[in-house]
Amino acid sequence: MLSWEYPPRKVGGLATHVYELSKALAEKVEIHIVTCNFPGALELERVGGAVVHRINVYSAPSPDFLTWAMLMNASLLRAGCKLISEGRFDMIHCHDWLVAQAGVTLKHATGTPLVATIHSTESGRRNGIHTDYQRVINEIEGWLTYEASRIVCCSWSMVNEVAGLFNVPRDKIWMIPNGVDPGIYRPREIEQPLRAKYADPSEKIVLYVGRLVPEKGVNVLIGAIPRILSAHQNTKFIIVGEGYSREMLSSLSKSLGVNRKVFFTGYVSDDEVKGLLGLADVQVVPSIYEPFGIVCLEAMASGAPVVASDTGGLSEIVEDGVTGLKVPPNNSDAIAHAVNRLLSDSALREGVSKKARERASGRFSWKAIADLTTRMYDSVIPR
Amino acid sequence: MKALKKILVLTPEYPPRMLGDVSINAHSVSRRLARDGILTSVVTFDDWRPGETVEEGIRVSRIASPIRTFYSILTWTPLITPEFVRASSKIIRGEGIDLVLSFEWTTGISAMTIRTIHDLPLVCTYHSVECQRNPFRDSPISQGISYLEREVANAAELVAATNEDTAKLLRDEYGISAAKIAVTRLDEDISSLISICRQAVEGHEGANA
Numbered sequence: 001m002l003s004w005e006y007p008p009r010k011v012g013g014l015a016t017h018v019y020e021l022s023k024a025l026a027e028k029v030e031i032h033i034v035t036c037n038f039p040g041a042l043e044l045e046r047v048g049g050a051v052v053h054r055i056n057v058y059s060a061p062s063p064d065f066l067t068w069a070m071l072m073n074a075s076l077l078r079a080g081c082k083l084i085s086e087g088r089f090d091m092i093h094c095h096d097w098l099v100a101q102a103g104v105t106l107k108h109a110t111g112t113p114l115v116a117t118i119h120s121t122e123s124g125r126r127n128g129i130h131t132d133y134q135r136v137i138n139e140i141e142g143w144l145t146y147e148a149s150r151i152v153c154c155s156w157s158m159v160n161e162v163a164g165l166f167n168v169p170r171d172k173i174w175m176i177p178n179g180v181d182p183g184i185y186r187p188r189e190i191e192q193p194l195r196a197k198y199a200d201p202s203e204k205i206v207l208y209v210g211r212l213v214p215e216k217g218v219n220v221l222i223g224a225i226p227r228i229l230s231a232h233q234n235t236k237f238i239i240v241g242e243g244y245s246r247e248m249l250s251s252l253s254k255s256l257g258v259n260r261k262v263f264f265t266g267y268v269s270d271d272e273v274k275g276l277l278g279l280a281d282v283q284v285v286p287s288i289y290e291p292f293g294i295v296c297l298e299a300m301a302s303g304a305p306v307v308a309s310d311t312g313g314l315s316e317i318v319e320d321g322v323t324g325l326k327v328p329p330n331n332s333d334a335i336a337h338a339v340n341r342l343l344s345d346s347a348l349r350e351g352v353s354k355k356a357r358e359r360a361s362g363r364f365s366w367k368a369i370a371d372l373t374t375r376m377y378d379s380v381i382p383r
Numbered sequence: 384m385k386a387l388k389k390i391l392v393l394t395p396e397y398p399p400r401m402l403g404d405v406s407i408n409a410h411s412v413s414r415r416l417a418r419d420g421i422l423t424s425v426v427t428f429d430d431w432r433p434g435e436t437v438e439e440g441i442r443v444s445r446i447a448s449p450i451r452t453f454y455s456i457l458t459w460t461p462l463i464t465p466e467f468v469r470a471s472s473k474i475i476r477g478e479g480i481d482l483v484l485s486f487e488w489t490t491g492i493s494a495m496t497i498r499t500i501h502d503l504p505l506v507c508t509y510h511s512v513e514c515q516r517n518p519f520r521d522s523p524i525s526q527g528i529s530y531l532e533r534e535v536a537n538a539a540e541l542v543a544a545t546n547e548d549t550a551k552l553l554r555d556e557y558g559i560s561a562a563k564i565a566v567t568r569l570d571e572d573i574s575s576l577i578s579i580c581r582q583a584v585e586g587h588e589g590a591n592a
Contacts, residue, residue: 081495105464140462
C-alpha cells in the first residue's frame with residue numbers, strides 16, 4: 001500500500017483512512033505500507049499487524065509542491081522496488097494521485113496488479129481546472145484511473161465524479177465508504193476539564209474540525225454566527241484545524257464582530273479532538289466540496305449532533321432529521337437555522353445523537369470496510 | 384563468467400529526435416553494439432512516434448508521455464518513468480537482458496528501477512552534469528537535477544563520463560568513487576564504453592547484493 005500520509009504524519013483524512021484500513025486488513029492479508037518519514041517516527045514498525053516503512057523523502061530540493069511530490073515518488077519507488085525484490089506481493093494499492101507515479105511504475109516493473117483509491121479530485125477541490133499546475137494533477141488522476149484494475153471511491157457522489165471526469169467504466173469502480181471506530185470515543189459527560197480550556201461552563205459549544213481551506217466552507221459557518229448568537233448569545237464557536245485560509249477566516253470573524261466568540265485552536269492532538277467531539281453541542285460540517293466527510297462520521301460516532309452540507313458524501317452519511325440535519329451548501333442562513341434548531345431543542349439533539357451513533361457503528365465499521373476491500377482485491381486476483 | 388550478449392539502452396533522445404549529442408552518441412553506440420553481435424534494444428522518448436520498430440538491426444521502442452501538460456523537467460522526468468519501465472520490462476521478460484546502459488539523468492529513475500527489480504547491472508553515461516550546464520546551480524530546479532544525477536551515478540555499477548571535467552565533478556561534487564568512473568569520448572572511442580559494459584556484466588554479483 002502506497003500513501004504519502006500515515007500517522008503521525010497527517011495532512012487530511014487520508015492518514016486516518018490508511019491507518020485504520022491497513023489495521024483491519026492485516027487480519028486478512030499481509031500488508032506493507034510505504035509512506036513518507038516524519039520527525040520522531042520509526043523508519044520501520046509493525047502497527048496492528050501492518051508493516052510500516054517510512055522513507056526519507058525530504059533530501060531532494062524542490063521548487064514547489066508538485067515537483068516535491070514527483071521526487072517523493074522517486075524515493076517511494078526505490079523503497080517499493082527493494083521491498084518487492086525481497087518478497088512476492090499480489091497487489092499494489094495506491095491512495096490518490098500523490099503516489100500514482102510510484103504505483104504505476106511498480107505495476108509495470110513487476111507485473112503486479114494495481115488498484116487505487118481516489119479520495120478526491122483536483123477538479124472537485126479547486127472547483128474546476130484553472131492552471132497548468134492543476135492540469136498536471138488532473139491528468140495524473142485520470143492516468144491513475146486508466147492504469148488501475150479497480151478504482152475505489154468512498155461515496156456514490158465520488159463514483160459519479162470520477163466516472164464523469166475520467167470516463168472510467170462503472171464496473172471498474174467500487175464504492176467502499178470510509179469507516180470509523182466508535183469504541184475510541186469517550187462518554188460525553190466526562191469532558192469537563194477540557195471544556196474549561198475552551199469555553200465557560202454555561203456556554204454552548206459549536207464545533208468545526210477540519211482543514212481551513214476554501215472547499216471546507218468555514219467562511220459559510222462564520223457567516224452564520226451573527227444569526228446564531230442573536231438567538232443563543234451564550235455560544236462559543238471552536239474552529240479546530242489549520243490551513244492557508246486561516247488568516248482570511250480570522251479577518252472575516254473580526255469584520256462580522258464575532259471574533260470574541262470564535263476560538264481558532266490551530267492543530268490539536270487526536271486525543272483532544274476526541275475530547276472536543278464529546279463536548280460539542282453541535283458539530284457543523286459546512287463543506288462546499290466533500291468526497292466523503294470522515295469528520296462528520298467521527299462526530300456521529302461520538303454522539304455530537306451534526307449539521308452538515310447536503311453535498312457529496314455528506315448527503316449519503318447523514319439522514320436528514322434522523323442522524324443529523326442537512327443544509328444546502330454555501331448557505332449561512334440555513335446553517336444558522338439548523339444550529340439554532342438543535343441548540344433550542346434538547347430532545348432533538350438527544351434523538352439525533354443516539355441514531356447517529358447507531359448508524360456509525362454498523363455500516364461504517366472498519367471491519368465491514370476491510371471485508372469489502374478484500375472482496376475488491378479478490379475481484380482482481382481470485383484467491 | 385557471464386558475458387554481454389543482450390543490452391538495453393535507455394536514452395531520452397534517439398534519431399530522428401535529436402536535441403544534442405546524446406541522440407548522436409546513443410545512436411552510434413547502439414549501432415556499434417549491434418554490429419558486434421550484441422542483441423541491442425533501445426527504449427527512448429518520442430511523443431510523436433510511439434511504437435516499436437527494428438532499425439539497423441536494433442529494436443527501438445519509442446514511448447510517449449502519459450501526461451500531456453509539461454510543467455517542468457523535474458516533474459516530466461518522474462512522470463515518463465512508468466512508460467520507460469513498461470517498455471523495458473516487456474523486453475526483459477521477452478528476451479532477457481544482461482545489462483542496462485542509461486544515457487544521462489532523465490532516464491535515471493527508470494534505470495534504477497529496472498536495475499533493482501530485474502537484478503541487472505547498470506552503466507550510466509554523463510556528457511555533463513548540471514553545474515556545467517546551468518549557471519544558476521543554486522536554484523531549486525538545478526539542485527533537484529543534481530540530486531537525481533548523484534542518485535543515478537551512485538546506483539550504477541560503472542559510470543562513463545565523456546570528458547575529464549565531468550568525471551572530476553562526479554568525483555568531487557557528487558562523491559562518486561573514482562574506481563567506478565571511466566572517461567570515454569563517445570565521438571572517438573566507442574570501444575572503451577563497450578569494454579566498460581562487458582566489465583559491468585562480468586563483475587555483476589546482483590543489484591540487490
